[in-house]
Amino acid sequence: MFGSKLKLIHIAKRALRMTDEDYRALLQRVAGVKSSSDLTPVGFDAVMAEFNRLGFVSTKTKRKPKGAGGTAPNHPTPAQWRLIEERAKHVGYAGLEDPRFIAWVKPRGKVEHPRFLDNAGAQRVIAALGNWIERNTEHHNKGEI
Template sequence: MTLDHKKLAVIHIVKRELDLSDDDYRDILERETGVRSAKDLDEKGFRRLMRAFAASGYYRINKHGLTLRQKMYIGHLADDLGWDEEHLKNFLNKYYHKQEIERLTKGEASKVIESLKNILKRE
């Protein structure tokens, strides 16, 4: 059975977020699942591919351990707050002395997430 369109979309979002070339993406896909197209994946292959992304250096945004999941969650929380990119950038600069999400360490990103969640609770 093939994957539903939502899971295929997740794969392609991750590919884009990780800035993988098409060749690199297909090589990872083939190495981990035995297929060269996400359309040929089943549920087991999807889980294997996602675990491979999570366990590999590809899943890390920077050398300080920031993960794609953290980056996406921070963006989601900022959207929930109604913040534009400039507002988020100013927040990061003021409290974390970083100009952009990609410069955060894994620990800093965790603190940013908790801060944004607390701000959201108060609103």
């Protein structure tokens, strides 16, 4: 089992203030194992369901959009990240981590990687992608006349 899942089990155990004896009894009763490292994916789900039944609520926050550099005032907003990714995919890139997109962003955003974009750089990239989409749309419309 993955380390992150083991950590979550131990976080739940600590949050519920379980003794080691009670914790081991729960593992045996719910998943038929003596140690969390012996859990299968099904056993993990069963143990987590039991922790939830006992009152454990995970406080794990949702992840930031891929490439997000932080929450400082000068960093792009989640909406800007979504727009950049949406437009990048529209013009044919696989997403924010596409090596071709990273290379394309360098001169426009004036950064080595999109994750280092500041607000002004994000606006330049959004505008450049918008112009690219507009040119492609105009080009296709001219061909249909």
